[in-house]
Amino acid sequence: MDHKQKTKEMIAEVDHALLRYVDHGKHDKLIRAMKHYPEAGGKRMRPIMAILTAEAVGGRGKAALPFGCSLEMVHNFTLVHDDVIDKDPVRRGRPAVHIAFDEPTAIIAGDALFALAYEVLADTDVDGEALRRLLRSVSDTVFLVAEGQQMDVDNEDRTDVSRDEYLDMVEKKTAVLFACAAEGGAIIGGGTEMQITSMKEYARLMGIGFQIWDDVLGIKGDAKRTGKPVGSDIRNGKRTLIVLDAMDKLEKDPRKHVLTDALGNEKASDEAVQAAIRLLEEIGSIDFARKFALDYARRAKDLLSCLPDCEEREMLRELVDYAVGRDL
């Protein structure tokens, strides 16, 4: 079976299990609110990563399915709360949970998804001490995601965010959950300690690359494929790695205003936004971020040498190429 087909079947399996898990409890409205994002689709990268890793270290992929679904629920819970916090009205082409329902319901549905994630985790077919390890990993991870989200909220009003702070935030908001997926998959699959550590690091590096690539797409991406209007990150004033790099490079440059005029200016004309993007291109900031992400991707792929030569290893490699390289 080719990898594309196998991935498709894995996604279908995850979708099926996930939606069954989320259909939980006695409160109809709460169930609908919990299902709102999971049923709108998604790439299911975290469960896929957990399943592939479990198989690659010699275990059964099926054994990692509840754990993978648990992380997907965590991911969706953070999206629900993020959208309330950021007042984002749309997600995956549908009204956000707090719009389709209301803010109280969105806060509660997020909490319920989070609780449910642990109920599903408890079903993992591993011995009790391995479960303790998974529990620690998931909880540490969600705590870091919360820290990352708090950094994001705090950084919104700051213009002096450093590159290190930005990368720290990206690691927490995005990379740690991928790291947890691969680490957990390796634990469930019965991998060696070396494999568990390497796979965690593989996924962490991929996660950082994934987010930086997202920054590139937010400026250069094809609107039809990314679903966001071109340059929306500029109008929203997002302090991405690209913008941080440009601010450094333009510090004493008379062209700086071309960027700052459009950045965070919701009323900036299309021409002004295009001019800002051209400037980012000219000074090499977009290319800087692109190379930065590709470097993380390369380092991630190098770590796959901890795995035996197998189909799943190849698919984990392709997963990186998809995460860092997609839609451009």
Added chain:
Amino acid sequence: MDHKQKTKEMIAEVDHALLRYVDHGKHDKLIRAMKHYPEAGGKRMRPIMAILTAEAVGGRGKAALPFGCSLEMVHNFTLVHDDVIDKDPVRRGRPAVHIAFDEPTAIIAGDALFALAYEVLADTDVDGEALRRLLRSVSDTVFLVAEGQQMDVDNEDRTDVSRDEYLDMVEKKTAVLFACAAEGGAIIGGGTEMQITSMKEYARLMGIGFQIWDDVLGIKGDAKRTGKPVGSDIRNGKRTLIVLDAMDKLEKDPRKHVLTDALGNEKASDEAVQAAIRLLEEIGSIDFARKFALDYARRAKDLLSCLPDCEEREMLRELVDYAVGRDL
């Protein structure tokens, strides 16, 4: 040592452990937001119940301390989110988290406390399979609490809430977390299956009694001791068991307007509120709720016969008398 002194020392121990646990992570503001409620005090009834139960079934109370703190964190996380949802500006005499900080920080701090609760749970000194059982119990419980909170939100605009619906909500919002505390304490202490089941039911009944008693205090309580102005539940229009009973009794009674004029009317005069309270007293609705709570308390105490005769059993009995009987 007398029980009052022993309880005091247990609370001090819980406070110490709890505040150390909550001082977690690298983000100062997030730590302060997470600590905001725990450091404002509290009765610590859930940890105390877990510790006493572990001891009463023959185990070590210390072994239940992380678990008890974990539930206290869960309790505090739900308070943080509840206050955001209900837009309550004050808690334990201090500004609520979303006022002292802001709404995004309150949502994130609640999530972080919840994640941290599981990190602490993972430290419980029990074998892996007992940990799995605790994990299931805590997760099921938090899910039910979320359902209860959602019912509360939905009921706000309804005038046709039934008594059964109200009791279902009380069970979920309040009783299940107590039940989890006593069940978990019995598991950690190595109790028999019969003791684990009985102690869970003991705490569930106590929790319902506790909340109904709270309704009585909200109408009849001494403002100085409860911290709420007399009759605030009337002005807020809270559909408590007392009000539900009164609405039934007054259905065709010409005096009904005395209650409905004041209920949910924030501008009702003190005289109007006092008249409503007198009416509730005359038709026996306050006494009905009082007896209802005391009946639950009696049934809870009966279940303590599953325990050997010991000091902790006596203290668990006193805990019920405190929960249902306090401040009046």
